[in-house]
Amino acid sequence: MAKYNPADPIQDLQYFGEFGGVNPSITDSSTFTFLQAGKMEEIFEHEIEGCYLYSRHWNPSNKYLSQALAKMEGTESASVTASGMGAITNVILQLCNSGDEIVTSRTIYGGTYAFFKNFLPKFNIKVKFVDITNLEQVKAAITDKTKVLYCETMSNPMLEIADIPELSKIAKENDLKLVVDNTFSPMIFSPYVLGADIVVHSMTKFINGMSDCVAGCICASKEFIDSLSDVNAGASMLLGPVLDSYRSASILKNLRTLHIRMKQHSHNGMYLAKKLQEEGLTVTYPGLENHPQHKLMKELMNEEYGFGGMITLDMQTKERANTLMEMMQNDNIGYLAVSLGFYKTLFSSPGGSTSSEIPEEEREAMGLTDGLVRISIGLDNNIERTFEKMLACIKRVK
Ligand SMILES: *Cc1c(COP(=O)(O)O)cnc(C)c1O
Numbered sequence: 487m488a489k490y491n492p493a494d495p496i497q498d499l500q501y502f503g504e505f506g507g508v509n510p511s512i513t514d515s516s517t518f519t520f521l522q523a524g525k526m527e528e529i530f531e532h533e534i535e536g537c538y539l540y541s542r543h544w545n546p547s548n549k550y551l552s553q554a555l556a557k558m559e560g561t562e563s564a565s566v567t568a569s570g571m572g573a574i575t576n577v578i579l580q581l582c583n584s585g586d587e588i589v590t591s592r593t594i595y596g597g598t599y600a601f602f603k604n605f606l607p608k609f610n611i612k613v614k615f616v617d618i619t620n621l622e623q624v625k626a627a628i629t630d631k632t633k634v635l636y637c638e639t640m641s642n643p644m645l646e647i648a649d650i651p652e653l654s655k656i657a658k659e660n661d662l663k664l665v666v667d668n669t670f671s672p673m674i675f676s677p678y679v680l681g682a683d684i685v686v687h688s689m690t691k692f693i694n695g696m697s698d699c700v701a702g703c704i705c706a707s708k709e710f711i712d713s714l715s716d717v718n719a720g721a722s723m724l725l726g727p728v729l730d731s732y733r734s735a736s737i738l739k740n741l742r743t744l745h746i747r748m749k750q751h752s753h754n755g756m757y758l759a760k761k762l763q764e765e766g767l768t769v770t771y772p773g774l775e776n777h778p779q780h781k782l783m784k785e786l787m788n789e790e791y792g793f794g795g796m797i798t799l800d801m802q803t804k805e806r807a808n809t810l811m812e813m814m815q816n817d818n819i820g821y822l823a824v825s826l827g828f829y830k831t832l833f834s835s836p837g838g839s840t841s842s843e844i845p846e847e848e849r850e851a852m853g854l855t856d857g858l859v860r861i862s863i864g865l866d867n868n869i870e871r872t873f874e875k876m877l878a879c880i881k882r883v884k
Pocket residue numbers: 569570571572595597598638642667669670687688689690691700701702
């Protein structure tokens with residue numbers, strides 16, 4: 487299976503600031519001057535390398551970060567957006583016209599689910615939800631109107647692993663674009679290298695890792711990324727989810743430690759999942775042998791980054807889940823908060839929050855029970871101590 491090392495190409499990028507700074511200078515301008523009027527006309531027609539027009543279109547800070555992200559995913563090009571949803575919605579609206587169809591995994595981020603289910607019908611775009619681990623079901627949902635096959639590499643919150651090489655085959659046979667959200671598993675999976683056409687991320691999560699901003703990115707071919715910023719017909723240019731250049735600069739600095747952070751998140755995730763399972767608790771973690779796609783993940787992953795920092799723990803009832811989360815916060819194990827990829831452990835109950843957009847029957851069908859606690863393991867240096875504290879809380883829950 488094609489493996490990729492996402493960290494080395496980022497390391498190899500060489501950027502200089504205006505006065506030889508070791509970090510690139512931050513663009514503090516919305517607009518850019520031209521020496522010749524003719525050049526301005528030219529850039530309205532097509533992008534010119536190293537030449538900037540207006541910050542919603544492109545600016546140097548966003549370019550630097552985009553280049554690093556393209557290196558990470560092994561794509562020709564990339565662009566950045568003001569949120570993960572900004573990345574997802576722009577990709578979909580760029581690819582689909584009225585009358586088109588999308589086949590998507592049913593276990594996806596709640597916001598994406600709501601966009602597909604409630605928003606796209608306004609544009610006469612039909613979305614079919616399938617069990618992405620069932621390739622026959624995926625194939626059966628495709629019609630001659632289908633344009634996009636959509637999934638998350640590691641799904642939110644059920645941690646199902648999508649078989650990207652097989653889905654890529656299906657996409658190619660049917661002339662579809664395979665769009666993959668890799669938010670839960672940056673560096674762990676390289677979906678583009680495995681056959682996806684477009685990779686999106688919420689950089690709000692692991693990539694930035696500081697829980698201090700909201701941002702997203704799109705990694706794909708140069709042709710697709712250029713089409714997004716087309717002044718006449720590009721979704722990013724016209725819908726305008728531009729990332730502020732100050733944020734771009736700070737995310738680039740945080741991206742440089744992503745490989746180290748992912749390894750620590752995964753180390754902690756594996757330790758906790760094993761220990762909790764040994765206690766007889768119902769834990770879902772793709773690093774555990776009993777995870778339905780454990781073998782598949784081993785085949786597809788870039789091993790050195792581990793199985794990730796996300797775990798779910800089934801506490802059976804909503805009441806027990808809520809009690810546990812409050813106890814864990816009181817004992818300073820982490821925060822009762824949505825989102826993920828922070829240095830501190832974050833936990834929430836997806837049934838009542840980030841996945842509440844999904845109707846109850848559908849949540850049941852995918853195993854998303856009300857007692858489920860989603861845990862994003864932090865960078866805890868002493869994970870044994872964290873486990874002991876967590877176990878003490880669990881034992882106190884009636
Ligand atoms: C958070 C999240 C998003 C949305 O990203 P925002 O940055 O909050 O807009 C999309 N997909 C997944 C898997 C997420 O976890």
